[in-house]
Amino acid sequence: xxxxxxxxxxxxxxxxxxxxxxxxxxxxxxxxxxxxxxxxxxxxxxxxxxxxxxxxxxxxxxxxxxxxxxxxxxxxxxxxxxxxxxxxxxxxxxxxxxxxxxxxxxxxxxxxxxxxxxxxxxxxxxxxxxxxxxxxxxxxxxxxxx
Numbered sequence: 001x002x003x004x005x006x007x008x009x010x011x012x013x014x015x016x017x018x019x020x021x022x023x024x025x026x027x028x029x030x031x032x033x034x035x036x037x038x039x040x041x042x043x044x045x046x047x048x049x050x051x052x053x054x055x056x057x058x059x060x061x062x063x064x065x066x067x068x069x070x071x072x073x074x075x076x077x078x079x080x081x082x083x084x085x086x087x088x089x090x091x092x093x094x095x096x097x098x099x100x101x102x103x104x105x106x107x108x109x110x111x112x113x114x115x116x117x118x119x120x121x122x123x124x125x126x127x128x129x130x131x132x133x134x135x136x137x138x139x140x141x142x143x144x145x146x
Contacts, residue, residue: 028082029075035146037075041068042138045104049131052124059111062131066104069138073097076145093145096137103134 044065051058076097080090107130114123 029079031079031146034072034075034079035142037068037072038138038142038146041065041072042135042142044068045131045135045138048107049128049135052128052131055111055114058127059108062104062108062111062127065134066101066108069097069101069104073101089145093141096141100134100137100141103130103137106130107134 042065044061048058048061048065051061073094076090076093080087080094107127110123110127110130114127
C-alpha cells in the first residue's frame with residue numbers, strides 16, 4: 001500500500017470515528033439515568049460524611065460522588081443543548097449542580113491534604129461543611145428538577 005493510500009485510509013477512519021462520536025453525543029439522555037446518577041452521588045456524599053474519621057475511605061467516597069454528579073451534569077447539559085424548546089429551569093439547576101460539584105471537589109482536596117499531612121481536626125470540620133452543603137444542594141436539585 002502506498003504512503004498516500006495509507007494516509008487516505010487513516011484520514012477516512014478518523015473521520016468515521018469523529019462522526020460516530022458526534023452522533024453518540026447528540027443522543028438525548030434519559031432523565032431516569034440522570035436522576036439515578038444524582039441519587040447515587042447523594043448516597044455516596046452521605047456515606048462520606050459518616051466516614052470522615054476514616055481518611056482514605058472518605059476521600060474515595062467524596063471523589064466517587066463527584067464523578068457521579070459530573071456525569072449527571074454532562075447528561076443534563078447534552079439534554080438542554082439538544083432540546084427543541086429550552087428548559088427555563090435549566091440555568092438554575094445548572095448553577096446549583098456546578099456549586100455542588102465545587103463543594104465536592106473542595107471536600108476532596110481537603111481530605112486529600114489531610115491524608116498526606118496528618119492534620120485532622122480543622123480539616124474534618126471543613127470537609128464536613130463542604131459535604132453538608134453539597135448534600136443540601138443535591139437534594140434541592142433532585143426535588144426541583146426531577
